[in-house]
Amino acid sequence: MNAKKLQKQYFQNPNVIFLAKDLLGKVIFTNKHGEITAGIITETEAYFGIEDRASHAYGGLQTARTAAMYQPGGIAYIYLCYGIHHLLNIVASDYDDPKSILIRSVQPYKGISVIEQRRNKPLSDPSISSGPGSVSKALGIDLSFNKKSLAGDEIWIEDLGMKYNLNEIVSAPRIGVAYAKEHALLSLRFYVKESQYVTHPLKPV
């Protein structure tokens, strides 16, 4: 178990499907006001950019909100959803290629008591960090993390040597993107089969 922080080059891969799968088992750390919390990634979704009807950057749309996705990979894109929930995305690929990966669920790994306080739930309740809004709240992520480097000292990702076998990873359609028409059915969501920390378990495709 040789812990190492993932560097920019890792994220600048344009293959978001590979990244979405490879990120399962990696660990996200945050350091907020000196409180360090971390979670093992158990569920992700890939968003493949300007051709993806479900992406905020569909058609090359650029706004103040989506600007982060047009930066080179390796930074965080934090999006305020429904005006309430912060969603954590990992920007992939290169400059002007707005691909990203949404972190949907994690398994608490470090700073458990801090996470329990932030969520006001016991660790025994899997919903403590299942679902993109919950992940952000558990890890203390808010808009101040937007565009932050993922190789910095406020938010970063480590490879602790944990790896899931392909037969432990399930792919399924993305959630909450029915408006995306033909792209709504693509199996771009990936999660760990036996993990309790996933959003409403759907049937594998």
Next chain:
DNA sequence: CTAGCGATATTCT
């Protein structure tokens, strides 16, 4: 267990 609904920023019509 499932269904309904409120909260509410950004973006588009």
Next chain:
DNA sequence: GAATATCGCTAGG
């Protein structure tokens, strides 16, 4: 005005 990459609470079977 309407929709959205959601959550958590409430009511009911």
